[in-house]
Amino acid sequence: MQDLERFVAGFRSFQKDYFGPENSQFERLKQGQSPKTMIIGCSDSRVDPAILTNCAPGDIFTVRNVANLVPPYEEDGGRHGVSAALEFAVCYLEVEHIIVLGHSQCGGINALMAGNCGCKGDGFISSWMSIAAPAREKVLAELPGKDTKLQQRAAEQAAILVSLENLRSFPWINQRVIDGTLSLHGWYFELNAGELSEYRQCSGLFQKID
Template sequence: MKDIERFITGFRRFREDYFGSEYSPFEHLKQGQTPKTMIIACSDSRVDPAILTNCAPGDIFSVRNVANMVPPFEENGGHHGVSAALEFAVCHLGVEHIIVLGHSQCGGINALMKGSCGCKGGGFISRWMSIAIPARERVLAELPDKGPELQQRAAEQAAIILSLENLLSFPWIDERVSRGELTLHGWYFDLAAGELLDYAPEQGRFEVLR
């Protein structure tokens, strides 16, 4: 119950900060949202995209899932939560940027590399992380003699690149990127170093953002 009490106390502070003054930052947000950026981030409790980017409410449209994965475009009868969020952000909100935000020490990627996804009687994580199998195979092929720590870091970054590629499989994303109306970004947050890296496709590597 201590966590719940802390959360309620935190909400009271939030309400005082955002609703307590004569001018409320939420005054214009009551009319709707107009974010220009979507961030697809990991569910990891240490990697909150709004905190990492020092954003205010209404600045970003965010989706969080295990290992910040974007599935490829599919038109079957499944429940496509990430795809639905992408459609809403791109086709209805008209975002101009999509950021795939990965990070070091990712539990989903660790499970993928160790082949230990899922719980007994579960399997949801295994099915979800199967999206990233091409990233795992690429790392094992290119870095077969490296240690598990380096392989995991490489897989975390390769999964970001894979998600960027999967974004372009959505026709309405590919069209907007081609017209220069939408830009895709791959970011990697290094928890240990406190650094943010940006994927530079021309160089084929992640570079520290200064």
């Protein structure tokens, strides 16, 4: 109950800050949204994209899931939540940037590397994390026998690249990238150091954003 009471108090503070008699921050947003950036982040409670980027309501269109993954483009009639969000952000909101935001100490990637995804065997988590299987295979091939923490960090970053590649499998995303109206970015947040890195295609490395 303490958490719920704190959340209600937090909402009242939000309401006062954004909907007070002398505050018009939500006046424009009442008419609709027009964010220029979409962030695909992890469900991890420590890594909230809006807090990390110090954004206000309306600044970013956000999707969060286990391990910040993007599935490949599929037309199998399934219920594709991430794909639906991508379609809305790109085709209707016409965002100009998509950021895949990964982070250190990711539980999903840890389970993937340990080969222990989910409490139900071949359940939802296992199926979902199979999207990042190429990242695991790449790390185990390139860093065999290395420290597990090193392997996990490498897998967390490799999974971001898998998601970036999967984004290009959506025809309406790939075409916009070719046209220059949409840019794709891979970011990695290091929890211990409080540092943010960006994938640089020219070097093939994640480099700290100063």
